Amino acid sequence: MFSINPFAALSxxxxxAVMQAYVVVMFLLVIAGTLFDVVHKGSAKYFFQNMRKxxxxxxxxxxxxxxxxxxxxxxxxxxxxxxxxxxxxxxVAHLLGxxxxxLYVLAxxxxxxxxxxxxxxxxxxxxxxxxxxxxxxxxxxxIRVDVAAEGNSPFRVVKADLFILSMLASAxxxxxxxxxxxxxxxxxxxxxxxTTILFGSVPWSKFAHMFFKPAAAFEKRVTRADGTAENLPxxxxxxxxxxxxxxMELLQNAxxxxxxxxxxxxxxxx
Amino acid sequence: xxxxxYMTRCxxxxxxxxxxxxxxxxxxxxxxxxxxxxxxxxxxCYSCVKACPQHAIDVRGYAxxxxxxxxxxxxxxxxxxxxxxxxxxxxxxEKNFLSPITTKPWGQAIPKLADVPAPSKEMRDSQLLYDxxxxxxxxxxxxxxxxxxxxTLKKGVVY
Numbered sequence: 001m002f003s004i005n006p007f008a009a010l011s012x013x014x015x016x017a018v019m020q021a022y023v024v025v026m027f028l029l030v031i032a033g034t035l036f037d038v039v040h041k042g043s044a045k046y047f048f049q050n051m052r053k054x055x056x057x058x059x060x061x062x063x064x065x066x067x068x069x070x071x072x073x074x075x076x077x078x079x080x081x082x083x084x085x086x087x088x089x090x091x092v093a094h095l096l097g098x099x100x101x102x103l104y105v106l107a108x109x110x111x112x113x114x115x116x117x118x119x120x121x122x123x124x125x126x127x128x129x130x131x132x133x134x135x136x137x138x139x140x141x142x143i144r145v146d147v148a149a150e151g152n153s154p155f156r157v158v159k160a161d162l163f164i165l166s167m168l169a170s171a172x173x174x175x176x177x178x179x180x181x182x183x184x185x186x187x188x189x190x191x192x193x194x195t196t197i198l199f200g201s202v203p204w205s206k207f208a209h210m211f212f213k214p215a216a217a218f219e220k221r222v223t224r225a226d227g228t229a230e231n232l233p234x235x236x237x238x239x240x241x242x243x244x245x246x247x248m249e250l251l252q253n254a255x256x257x258x259x260x261x262x263x264x265x266x267x268x269x270x
Numbered sequence: 271x272x273x274x275x276y277m278t279r280c281x282x283x284x285x286x287x288x289x290x291x292x293x294x295x296x297x298x299x300x301x302x303x304x305x306x307x308x309x310x311x312x313x314x315c316y317s318c319v320k321a322c323p324q325h326a327i328d329v330r331g332y333a334x335x336x337x338x339x340x341x342x343x344x345x346x347x348x349x350x351x352x353x354x355x356x357x358x359x360x361x362x363x364e365k366n367f368l369s370p371i372t373t374k375p376w377g378q379a380i381p382k383l384a385d386v387p388a389p390s391k392e393m394r395d396s397q398l399l400y401d402x403x404x405x406x407x408x409x410x411x412x413x414x415x416x417x418x419x420x421x422t423l424k425k426g427v428v429y
Binding site for chain 2: 085144145
């Protein structure tokens with residue numbers, strides 16, 4: 001079951017050209033939806049405006065090499081390792097969902113466009129789908145703030161859940177469809193419906209966060225490097241210059257890592 | 271002036287909701303981001319501003335002493351045990367402060383209440399507060415001094 005390309009088996013009832021056209025349409029929907037979102041929210045305008053403002057106010061100008069280094073740091077820490085999350089459980093769930101989704105989509109594209117693709121792609125598709133399900137359901141039922149902190153029912157659904165729910169539905173129904181033998185039955189119809197909602201609802205869902213978040217993380221790092229730091233303090237205790245401050249006298253012999261303060265436990269006292 | 275949340279920076283972690291002494295920081299049910307539900311009840315204690323890991327909460331200054339263009343921002347770095355303030359005036363003057371918030375690693379010098387046995391019914395019904403009279407030595411006779419009580423004045427911030 002895990003080594004069979006479910007899309008190759010489907011080609012008996014559905015032409016591969018139709019499947020390939022569907023994948024292309026979904027790709028175009030994501031591009032169009034993201035561009036619409038960018039224009040509608042003015043996010044790109046805001047991003048470049050902020051960059052100009054930061055450059056004008058910056059205490060020190062950044063060179064091209066530094067910007068490249070910041071871009072690499074953003075890609076490695078903030079994008080590949082989901083460095084923005086302070087809650088480790090959320091971070092792990094996000095990593096599972098993110099890498100699972102990438103594997104799931106990539107393997108789908110490979111198997112649809114190359115029905116003779118090796119068994120490894122089918123296995124990666126299963127692995128990706130399962131990772132999405134594990135990370136997604138863990139987040140949905142246990143981690144998200146409504147349930148973990150506000151004590152709301154996990155079955156209370158709002159518009160903000162469109163992305164996570166359609167992604168979970170797509171992965172779950174896709175796996176169920178493949179596990180029940182594939183073909184063009186009810187499970188296939190539901191799987192396609194959920195997938196179309198996932199890729200077609202970009203302007204209304206949080207799908208586009210995968211494009212906006214890296215831009216925001218990059219901007220944050222640039223402002224920190226040029227000294228503006230969104231007006232936040234930039235002085236830290238590990239700077240030898242700051243250690244000479246009178247106010248730092250009491251911390252002269254203290255360890256540089258004092259451990260986590262209020263973050264030692266999850267905020268759930270309300 | 272009360273706190274407000276930059277919604278695009280907030281990730282709904284709930285630290286502000288947890289720490290607010292006035293219980294007015296809540297998570298919006300639709301957008302899952304924090305917001306101040308009752309700004310006129312805000313004490314401007316800055317607890318949520320300091321606790322926010324994303325620096326998503328800010329406080330507007332009063333117009334009489336903090337005119338447009340000013341900025342007062344804070345970074346509470348618990349791992350380093352410091353708090354830093356950056357004050358920017360409208361005329362471009364900038365002041366930076368860095369102060370300790372603890373001198374010992376977190377969780378080592380404060381009593382761990384979870385490890386203390388729960389109070390008995392008599393203790394609950396009594397007028398005395400937690401750890402009294404032991405902690406205030408009211409059970410001893412004579413003049414109460416630090417020395418007599420076997421205590422020494424500790425230097426620094428002890429938490």
